[in-house]
Amino acid sequence: MEFTRLRRLRSKGFFRELLRENTLLVSDLILPIFVVEGKGRKEEIPSMPGVYRFSVDSLKREVEEVKKLGIPAVLIFGVPESKDEIASSAYHQEGVVQRAVREIKKEFPDLGVITDVCLCSYTRHGHCGIIGYENKESGRFEIDNDKTLKILGKIALSQAGAGADMVAPSAMMDGQVNAIREALDGNGYRNVAIMSYAAKYASAFYGPFREAADSSPRFGDRSSYQMDYHNWEEALREVEADVKEGADIVMVKPALSYLDVIRRVKEAFNFPLSAYSVSGEYSMVKAAAQKSWIEEKKAVLEILTSIKRAGADMIITYWAKGVAEWIGD
Numbered sequence: 001m002e003f004t005r006l007r008r009l010r011s012k013g014f015f016r017e018l019l020r021e022n023t024l025l026v027s028d029l030i031l032p033i034f035v036v037e038g039k040g041r042k043e044e045i046p047s048m049p050g051v052y053r054f055s056v057d058s059l060k061r062e063v064e065e066v067k068k069l070g071i072p073a074v075l076i077f078g079v080p081e082s083k084d085e086i087a088s089s090a091y092h093q094e095g096v097v098q099r100a101v102r103e104i105k106k107e108f109p110d111l112g113v114i115t116d117v118c119l120c121s122y123t124r125h126g127h128c129g130i131i132g133y134e135n136k137e138s139g140r141f142e143i144d145n146d147k148t149l150k151i152l153g154k155i156a157l158s159q160a161g162a163g164a165d166m167v168a169p170s171a172m173m174d175g176q177v178n179a180i181r182e183a184l185d186g187n188g189y190r191n192v193a194i195m196s197y198a199a200k201y202a203s204a205f206y207g208p209f210r211e212a213a214d215s216s217p218r219f220g221d222r223s224s225y226q227m228d229y230h231n232w233e234e235a236l237r238e239v240e241a242d243v244k245e246g247a248d249i250v251m252v253k254p255a256l257s258y259l260d261v262i263r264r265v266k267e268a269f270n271f272p273l274s275a276y277s278v279s280g281e282y283s284m285v286k287a288a289a290q291k292s293w294i295e296e297k298k299a300v301l302e303i304l305t306s307i308k309r310a311g312a313d314m315i316i317t318y319w320a321k322g323v324a325e326w327i328g329d
């Protein structure tokens with residue numbers, strides 16, 4: 001049978017290459033970068049060995065490396081010092097993200113700069129939206145969706161003003177893509193794209209990120225606005241809504257436990273799709289590798305290729321630089 005002959009032939013020589021169906025490329029990768037206040041800071045995140053928080057002035061060397069390695073874009077997360085109830089430091093012109101974007105764009109104008117649009121790192125309560133109601137005794141609370149939309153629009157505008165090429169709303173508020181699109185279009189930023197976190201699940205795999213971005217909710221959890229991991233049809237509805245609202249790229253997040261969702265979204269919409277291989281996916285492989293329980297390079301390439309094989313067009317990953325060094329295309 002031809003099938004078994006091919007299997008035998010593939011074990012050596014060029015057949016393996018010719019028969020390869022999916023290939024991970026450096027040009028598929030987006031590197032998340034955490035930016036903090038202050039000067040001269042480059043601090044490793046304890047729960048994410050090999051990942052750092054940079055102050056704006058120490059970003060240049062990191063971004064230079066990213067550029068040299070051929071990684072097309074970075075995704076900026078801010079870790080501000082001042083927090084309040086309305087996340088005002090998220091849309092300040094001198095906010096840490098706005099300054100970082102200006103700095104990167106000044107030095108590397110053709111590197112793609114994507115900015116996270118959310119409230120959780122900028123609010124004292126650590127939720128992704130404005131709190132509309134809270135009962136301290138029962139622990140019940142509600143997010144004010146519509147008030148949050150206004151803030152998300154302001155954040156996106158300020159980031160576009162700083163020079164961001166694309167904004168990435170991760171708050172999971174209803175109508176957030178529409179609100180941001182209107183804010184951008186109404187202010188002359190028609191060419192700023194939106195990558196929406198369309199199917200973002202409430203996940204245990206965000207743990208290390210919350211340490212990195214200091215964004216853990218002080219009470220309750222995010223299950224009222226993030227998705228339940230038992231569901232995939234809901235993901236299709238979320239993606240459909242975001243595509244209708246004007247998203248340019250939709251995202252599934254996390255990636256590794258959601259390969260089926262990635263595949264289904266890709267098949268149902270045939271729309272540009274990104275997958276976020278989140279902090280917990282990074283840290284668990286890193287921890288095992290540090291104990292020599294797993295071979296990091298092989299495991300990482302297998303994981304990221306599986307995400308590509310599932311149907312992602314691009315992958316947001318903390319391994320972007322390492323992978324670029326390993327595969328360099």
Ligand code: PBG
Pocket residue numbers: 116118119120128170171205206207208209210215222277278279280
């Ligand atoms: C916050 C946000 C989170 C991540 C990206 N944006 C955390 C959360 O929702 O709690 C997680 C990314 C990661 O774990 O790498 N809106």
